[in-house]
Every structure is written in C-alpha cells, then in structure tokens.
Amino acid sequence: MQKLKKEFYLQNDAALLARMLLGKIVVTDFNHQYTAARIVETEAYAGIFDRASHAYNGRRTERTEIMFDEGGIAYVYLCYGIHHMFNIVTNKKNRPDAVLIRGVEPLHGTEWMLSRCNKSKMDASIGRGPGNAGKALGISRQHTGRSLLTNDFFIADDGFEVNNIMTGKRIGIDYAGPHALWLYRFFIKDHPQVTRHPFNKTAIELL
DNA sequence: CTGACGATTCACT
DNA sequence: GTGAATCGTCAGC
Numbered sequence: 001m002q003k004l005k006k007e008f009y010l011q012n013d014a015a016l017l018a019r020m021l022l023g024k025i026v027v028t029d030f031n032h033q034y035t036a037a038r039i040v041e042t043e044a045y046a047g048i049f050d051r052a053s054h055a056y057n058g059r060r061t062e063r064t065e066i067m068f069d070e071g072g073i074a075y076v077y078l079c080y081g082i083h084h085m086f087n088i089v090t091n092k093k094n095r096p097d098a099v100l101i102r103g104v105e106p107l108h109g110t111e112w113m114l115s116r117c118n119k120s121k122m123d124a125s126i127g128r129g130p131g132n133a134g135k136a137l138g139i140s141r142q143h144t145g146r147s148l149l150t151n152d153f154f155i156a157d158d159g160f161e162v163n164n165i166m167t168g169k170r171i172g173i174d175y176a177g178p179h180a181l182w183l184y185r186f187f188i189k190d191h192p193q194v195t196r197h198p199f200n201k202t203a204i205e206l207l
Numbered sequence: 208c209t210g211a212c213g214a215t216t217c218a219c220t
Numbered sequence: 221g222t223g224a225a226t227c228g229t230c231a232g233c
Contacts, residue, residue: 043214052214063229081227083215100214131215141228172214195215 001025001158006149009071009090014097017090018044019186019206021099021155023162025107028137029152033112035137037127038160041103041187041194043170045087047096052176052184055096066145067096074153076134076144083131084140088148088155102171102185103193104133112138124192133193164189168203171195 004024011017019042027036045053054064054077066075067089075087075098091097104127106113113126113136127136134140148154167183174180187194189205 045214054214059230061230077214078226078228080213080215080225082225085214087214098214102214125216129216170214175213 001156003149004155004157006072009088009148010092011071012091012095012097014044014046014090014099015184015186017088017097018042018099018184019165019167021088021101022165022186022188023160025156025158025160026101026104026137027154027156028139030138033109033138035109035112036107036156037104037113037133037137038107039101039103039155040105040191041101042185043100043102044184044186045098045100046184047091050176050182051179052170052173052182053096053098055098064096067098068094069145071097072148074139074143074146074148076139076141078141079131084134085130086134086137086139086143100130101133102130102195103128103187103191104136105191105193106136126193128193129195162188165206166200166203167206168199171197171199 024039048058055067070093071090073089075089079085087098087100089098127133166189168185170185
C-alpha cells in the first residue's frame with residue numbers, strides 16, 4: 001500500500017483528480033484507532049470559476065482560506081450544523097480546488113466505525129454519503145488544515161483497479177446555476193456506498 | 208449583532 | 221417525495 005505523494009495533490013485538474021481518487025484508500029489512525037476505507041464516490045470543486053465552490057469568485061474567509069493553500073491537506077467544514085464534510089484540497093497555492101469525499105467502503109477498523117456511528121452492526125449506511133463517510137473515519141472539523149502526508153491521516157493506493165466509473169451532476173448545489181450541470185461527480189457503478197439520488201439515473205459511464 | 212442558510216441525513220407518508 | 225434537525229458561517233446593518 002503506497003501513500004499518495006505531495007505531487008499527486010498538486011495537479012491542476014480537479015475533475016481528473018476526483019476521478020483518480022476513486023478506488024484509493026483513506027486511512028485514519030487518530031488516537032490509535034486504525035480505520036481504512038476505499039473511496040467510491042467523489043465530487044470536484046474547481047476553484048474561483050466554479051459557482052458551486054466555497055471559493056467561487058476568489059472569496060476568502062476564515063473558513064475557506066484553507067482551500068487556497070497548497071494541495072495535500074484536508075478541508076473539513078460543518079454542514080447543516082450536523083455533518084462534517086471531508087474534502088481533499090488540491091492544486092497549487094492560491095488555486096482553491098478541492099475534492100469532496102462522498103462515499104467510502106469500509107475496509108479496516110469497522111469496530112471503530114460502528115462506535116463512531118452509534119451502530120451495533122455493519123450496514124450499507126456506514127460510509128454512504130459525505131456526512132457518513134467522514135463520520136465513519138473519525139474526521140471532523142478539527143482536522144481541517146491537517147496534512148494528508150502524515151502517518152495518522154493519509155490517502156493510499158493499493159493497486160486496486162476501478163472498472164465501472166460513472167459521472168453525473170453534483171448533488172445539492174442548485175444555487176450554482178449553469179455550473180450545476182457540470183459532470184463533476186464520480187462514483188463506482190452500483191456500489192452500495194454510493195449516494196442514492198435521482199441524478200444517478202442520468203449519469204453516464206466512462207470508458 | 209442579527210438573520211438566513213447550507214457541497215445532508217433520516218424518519219415518515 | 222416531504223419535512224425537521226441543528227449551528228457555524230457569512231453578509232449586511
């Protein structure tokens with residue numbers, strides 16, 4: 001299992017990175033609670049020209065400043081006062097791109113995931129949806145800005161080959177107007193940890 | 208300081 | 221498909 005290097009995160013095509021992150025493994029080992037899960041659904045948020053992005057039009061705030069930093073760190077923010085959304089910051093400094101991790105397949109440390117999700121046995125909801133994915137991995141707002149090149153928080157490649165990649169419209173960004181039509185969501189076809197949504201029906205398979 | 212809202216989830220009809 | 225939960229963030233005054 002190979003930890004992704006800094007150069008990977010510095011690439012400038014957020015959509016391509018979102019697609020390449022499918023099949024990779026998120027590893028967290030906070031407080032000696034080792035958990036690992038395979039990424040099965042992502043969304044790209046592409047810099048200052050993307051109306052769906054928090055960094056649209058170059059908006060810098062205390063919260064979004066982290067997106068303007070160099071790739072290879074986490075951007076985690078609170079949504080609806082409940083859900084901690086885990087993003088991977090990409091691209092060079094002052095190019096505020098990010099990839100939202102929307103779904104993961106649990107691989108290791110399922111006992112920790114169960115306790116974090118207040119469940120007694122595994123089911124498809126563990127890791128499904130951006131809120132649940134971060135929750136299962138123990139990622140919360142306090143991890144925003146954290147490097148993904150450390151030993152307790154990183155992304156790895158185990159050589160797994162993803163076959164059926166689908167792409168479609170991003171979810172929950174109606175406010176983005178025409179940019180809501182961009183095919184910036186990527187997921188593994190028919191995977192149990194992929195968000196159930198009407199957009200899945202209009203998604204198309206990549207060759 | 209205030210009000211409106213959100214890159215969601217879950218239970219329920 | 222509909223609606224409530226819940227609070228940090230942000231723009232505006």
